[in-house]
Amino acid sequence: MTKLINGKEISAAIRAEIRQEVASLPLRPGLAVVLVGSDPASQVYVRNKNRACEEVGIYSEMYTLPEETTQEQLLSLIDQLNESPLVHGILVQLPLPKHLNEEEVILRINPSKDVDAFHPANVGKIMIGNYDFLPCTPAGVMELLAYSGIDPAGKECVVLGRSNIVGKPQAMLLLHANATVTICHSRTANLAEVCRRADILVSAVGRAGFVTADMVKDGAIVIDVGINRDENGKLCGDVAFDEVAPKTSYITPVPGGVGPMTITMLLKNTITAAKRAAGLEVHK
């Protein structure tokens, strides 16, 4: 029997707890979200992030900058946000327009406000297993597994994709949870065969219909991180859901799976940043 992992419901439960925690704090956590350019998908993500902040009582500032923004202008906004006492978390939506240097932008964010956990200082901490900030999407996946009563310890986990945002940190989190982890990518030989070994398959490739039934073992758990559009413009994940779902024990839908969890983890990180700024204790 296939069970659908309902990220919307799990996310709503966690956000209710977050709302209570925010109300109990002696300061109002604040998040600044920066969007450069007019990529429609990024616009939707950024709007959802701001809406989620409102929902739980987190103060938010949104900066929508034109496509032709210069590197200097963007860095100067980050400097200003690094200094702002109202802002505890800074998020610059990626990808940035081609003429901007993403690495330099990430490096400019004060690591103590880096709620995406993209700064090398935070990436290094994730590698060690000492999390100042959770990598949002991978941490969301771990929460979905935990809420579904799935313990990755001792399981074969295959991560499809090696991005800095998802694939690499996802592998680390699964490893820290005592899984046996394989990372696959565009140059992996015998991809379907490797994927068929997975007790837990996490796909973060960004291609509609990429994961097909022949890549999935009977009874596997399939987590779909992809957010794509199909040929009709409909939102879909990486997994060919209709053919794969019947083979699985658990599967996440798109939309309503991992997506809402990413934002929920961002809210958690913003609270963590605010607590640290106020010298309050943070439970890791």
Ligand code: GUN
């Ligand atoms: N683009 C896609 N996912 C993310 C994310 O989690 N954070 C940021 N800043 N940009 C993204």
